[in-house]
Amino acid sequence: MYWLIGLMTMGIFGLILTGIYMEMQPDKGVNPKRWFKPAIGTNLVIFVGAQVALVFMGMQEVMAAPAVAEAGGEITVGMGLGIIGVGIPTAISTIAAGIAVGPIGAASLAVLAEKPEIFGRTLIYLGLAEGIAIYGLVMSILLLDKI
Structure with a gap:
Protein backbone atom coordinates (compact mmCIF):
# COMPACT_ATOMS: atom_id res chain seq x y z
CA MET A 1 0.00 0.00 0.00
CA TYR A 2 2.94 2.32 0.61
CA TRP A 3 3.93 2.15 -3.03
CA LEU A 4 0.58 3.73 -3.93
CA ILE A 5 1.29 6.63 -1.62
CA GLY A 6 4.70 6.93 -3.29
CA LEU A 7 3.03 7.01 -6.72
CA MET A 8 0.65 9.73 -5.57
CA THR A 9 3.54 11.74 -4.16
CA MET A 10 5.52 11.40 -7.38
CA GLY A 11 2.50 12.49 -9.42
CA ILE A 12 2.00 15.59 -7.26
CA PHE A 13 5.72 16.44 -7.34
CA GLY A 14 5.70 16.10 -11.13
CA LEU A 15 2.80 18.55 -11.39
CA ILE A 16 4.48 20.98 -8.98
CA LEU A 17 7.80 20.83 -10.84
CA THR A 18 6.05 21.40 -14.15
CA GLY A 19 4.26 24.41 -12.70
CA ILE A 20 7.53 25.81 -11.37
CA TYR A 21 9.16 25.26 -14.77
CA MET A 22 6.34 27.09 -16.53
CA GLU A 23 6.44 29.91 -13.94
CA MET A 24 10.18 30.41 -14.31
CA GLN A 25 9.99 30.50 -18.10
CA PRO A 26 6.62 32.11 -18.97
CA ASP A 27 7.69 33.02 -22.50
CA LYS A 28 7.97 29.31 -23.31
CA GLY A 29 4.42 28.73 -22.06
CA VAL A 30 2.99 30.12 -25.28
CA ASN A 31 4.76 27.50 -27.37
CA PRO A 32 5.39 24.61 -24.99
CA LYS A 33 7.69 21.76 -25.84
CA ARG A 34 6.36 18.49 -27.24
CA TRP A 35 6.75 16.67 -23.92
CA PHE A 36 4.67 19.12 -21.89
CA LYS A 37 1.13 17.81 -22.50
CA PRO A 38 2.03 14.11 -22.23
CA ALA A 39 3.98 14.77 -19.04
CA ILE A 40 1.05 16.54 -17.40
CA GLY A 41 -1.34 13.83 -18.55
CA THR A 42 0.92 11.07 -17.27
CA ASN A 43 1.28 12.73 -13.87
CA LEU A 44 -2.48 13.18 -13.56
CA VAL A 45 -3.16 9.58 -14.59
CA ILE A 46 -0.60 8.28 -12.08
CA PHE A 47 -2.07 10.39 -9.28
CA VAL A 48 -5.72 9.54 -9.96
CA GLY A 49 -4.94 5.87 -10.56
CA ALA A 50 -3.02 5.63 -7.30
CA GLN A 51 -5.88 7.31 -5.43
CA VAL A 52 -8.43 4.88 -6.86
CA ALA A 53 -6.21 1.90 -6.05
CA LEU A 54 -5.59 3.22 -2.54
CA VAL A 55 -9.31 3.61 -1.91
CA PHE A 56 -10.03 0.13 -3.31
CA MET A 57 -7.27 -1.51 -1.28
CA GLY A 58 -8.31 0.41 1.81
CA MET A 59 -11.91 -0.76 1.47
CA GLN A 60 -10.80 -4.37 1.10
CA GLU A 61 -8.54 -4.05 4.12
CA VAL A 62 -11.37 -2.65 6.23
CA MET A 63 -13.81 -5.32 5.09
CA ALA A 64 -11.30 -8.11 5.81
CA ALA A 65 -10.35 -6.81 9.26
CA PRO A 66 -11.88 -8.63 12.20
CA ALA A 67 -14.39 -6.75 14.26
CA VAL A 68 -12.75 -5.10 17.25
CA ALA A 69 -14.89 -4.16 20.21
CA GLU A 70 -13.66 -1.00 21.87
Whole structure:
Protein backbone atom coordinates (compact mmCIF):
# COMPACT_ATOMS: atom_id res chain seq x y z
CA MET A 1 0.00 0.00 0.00
CA TYR A 2 2.94 2.32 0.61
CA TRP A 3 3.93 2.15 -3.03
CA LEU A 4 0.58 3.73 -3.93
CA ILE A 5 1.29 6.63 -1.62
CA GLY A 6 4.70 6.93 -3.29
CA LEU A 7 3.03 7.01 -6.72
CA MET A 8 0.65 9.73 -5.57
CA THR A 9 3.54 11.74 -4.16
CA MET A 10 5.52 11.40 -7.38
CA GLY A 11 2.50 12.49 -9.42
CA ILE A 12 2.00 15.59 -7.26
CA PHE A 13 5.72 16.44 -7.34
CA GLY A 14 5.70 16.10 -11.13
CA LEU A 15 2.80 18.55 -11.39
CA ILE A 16 4.48 20.98 -8.98
CA LEU A 17 7.80 20.83 -10.84
CA THR A 18 6.05 21.40 -14.15
CA GLY A 19 4.26 24.41 -12.70
CA ILE A 20 7.53 25.81 -11.37
CA TYR A 21 9.16 25.26 -14.77
CA MET A 22 6.34 27.09 -16.53
CA GLU A 23 6.44 29.91 -13.94
CA MET A 24 10.18 30.41 -14.31
CA GLN A 25 9.99 30.50 -18.10
CA PRO A 26 6.62 32.11 -18.97
CA ASP A 27 7.69 33.02 -22.50
CA LYS A 28 7.97 29.31 -23.31
CA GLY A 29 4.42 28.73 -22.06
CA VAL A 30 2.99 30.12 -25.28
CA ASN A 31 4.76 27.50 -27.37
CA PRO A 32 5.39 24.61 -24.99
CA LYS A 33 7.69 21.76 -25.84
CA ARG A 34 6.36 18.49 -27.24
CA TRP A 35 6.75 16.67 -23.92
CA PHE A 36 4.67 19.12 -21.89
CA LYS A 37 1.13 17.81 -22.50
CA PRO A 38 2.03 14.11 -22.23
CA ALA A 39 3.98 14.77 -19.04
CA ILE A 40 1.05 16.54 -17.40
CA GLY A 41 -1.34 13.83 -18.55
CA THR A 42 0.92 11.07 -17.27
CA ASN A 43 1.28 12.73 -13.87
CA LEU A 44 -2.48 13.18 -13.56
CA VAL A 45 -3.16 9.58 -14.59
CA ILE A 46 -0.60 8.28 -12.08
CA PHE A 47 -2.07 10.39 -9.28
CA VAL A 48 -5.72 9.54 -9.96
CA GLY A 49 -4.94 5.87 -10.56
CA ALA A 50 -3.02 5.63 -7.30
CA GLN A 51 -5.88 7.31 -5.43
CA VAL A 52 -8.43 4.88 -6.86
CA ALA A 53 -6.21 1.90 -6.05
CA LEU A 54 -5.59 3.22 -2.54
CA VAL A 55 -9.31 3.61 -1.91
CA PHE A 56 -10.03 0.13 -3.31
CA MET A 57 -7.27 -1.51 -1.28
CA GLY A 58 -8.31 0.41 1.81
CA MET A 59 -11.91 -0.76 1.47
CA GLN A 60 -10.80 -4.37 1.10
CA GLU A 61 -8.54 -4.05 4.12
CA VAL A 62 -11.37 -2.65 6.23
CA MET A 63 -13.81 -5.32 5.09
CA ALA A 64 -11.30 -8.11 5.81
CA ALA A 65 -10.35 -6.81 9.26
CA PRO A 66 -11.88 -8.63 12.20
CA ALA A 67 -14.39 -6.75 14.26
CA VAL A 68 -12.75 -5.10 17.25
CA ALA A 69 -14.89 -4.16 20.21
CA GLU A 70 -13.66 -1.00 21.87
CA ALA A 71 -14.80 0.51 25.12
CA GLY A 72 -15.79 3.79 23.42
CA GLY A 73 -17.97 2.13 20.83
CA GLU A 74 -17.62 0.77 17.36
CA ILE A 75 -17.84 2.72 14.13
CA THR A 76 -19.45 0.65 11.42
CA VAL A 77 -19.17 1.15 7.67
CA GLY A 78 -22.63 2.71 7.69
CA MET A 79 -21.62 5.15 10.42
CA GLY A 80 -18.50 6.09 8.48
CA LEU A 81 -20.51 6.70 5.33
CA GLY A 82 -22.97 8.74 7.38
CA ILE A 83 -20.17 10.94 8.68
CA ILE A 84 -18.86 11.41 5.16
CA GLY A 85 -22.38 12.34 4.09
CA VAL A 86 -22.53 14.93 6.84
CA GLY A 87 -19.35 16.55 5.56
CA ILE A 88 -20.50 16.77 1.95
CA PRO A 89 -22.76 19.84 2.41
CA THR A 90 -19.91 21.76 4.01
CA ALA A 91 -17.51 20.78 1.24
CA ILE A 92 -19.84 21.66 -1.63
CA SER A 93 -21.04 24.90 -0.05
CA THR A 94 -17.47 26.01 0.66
CA ILE A 95 -16.47 25.38 -2.94
CA ALA A 96 -19.58 27.23 -4.15
CA ALA A 97 -18.81 30.16 -1.84
CA GLY A 98 -15.27 30.35 -3.20
CA ILE A 99 -16.59 30.35 -6.75
CA ALA A 100 -19.08 33.10 -5.87
CA VAL A 101 -16.70 35.32 -3.87
CA GLY A 102 -14.07 35.48 -6.64
CA PRO A 103 -16.06 37.36 -9.29
CA ILE A 104 -18.00 39.38 -6.73
CA GLY A 105 -14.79 40.54 -5.05
CA ALA A 106 -13.23 41.47 -8.38
CA ALA A 107 -16.32 43.41 -9.43
CA SER A 108 -16.47 45.11 -6.03
CA LEU A 109 -12.89 46.32 -6.36
CA ALA A 110 -13.56 47.59 -9.86
CA VAL A 111 -16.64 49.52 -8.71
CA LEU A 112 -14.85 50.90 -5.64
CA ALA A 113 -12.18 52.37 -7.88
CA GLU A 114 -14.85 54.47 -9.58
CA LYS A 115 -17.32 55.08 -6.70
CA PRO A 116 -15.80 54.66 -3.24
CA GLU A 117 -19.04 55.72 -1.55
CA ILE A 118 -20.75 52.37 -2.26
CA PHE A 119 -18.33 50.38 -0.13
CA GLY A 120 -21.15 49.21 2.19
CA ARG A 121 -23.18 47.72 -0.65
CA THR A 122 -20.23 45.73 -1.94
CA LEU A 123 -19.67 44.30 1.54
CA ILE A 124 -23.29 43.16 1.61
CA TYR A 125 -22.87 41.33 -1.69
CA LEU A 126 -19.69 39.68 -0.48
CA GLY A 127 -21.42 38.71 2.77
CA LEU A 128 -24.29 37.11 0.87
CA ALA A 129 -21.86 35.06 -1.20
CA GLU A 130 -19.94 34.02 1.90
CA GLY A 131 -23.19 33.07 3.60
CA ILE A 132 -23.40 30.06 1.29
CA ALA A 133 -20.54 28.42 3.20
CA ILE A 134 -22.17 29.20 6.54
CA TYR A 135 -25.44 27.61 5.41
CA GLY A 136 -23.56 24.43 4.50
CA LEU A 137 -21.83 24.40 7.87
CA VAL A 138 -25.15 24.80 9.68
CA MET A 139 -26.64 21.95 7.63
CA SER A 140 -23.71 19.71 8.54
CA ILE A 141 -24.11 20.53 12.23
CA LEU A 142 -27.83 19.74 12.05
CA LEU A 143 -27.17 16.48 10.21
CA LEU A 144 -24.45 15.51 12.68
CA ASP A 145 -27.01 15.78 15.45
CA LYS A 146 -29.13 13.13 13.68
CA ILE A 147 -26.32 10.53 13.65
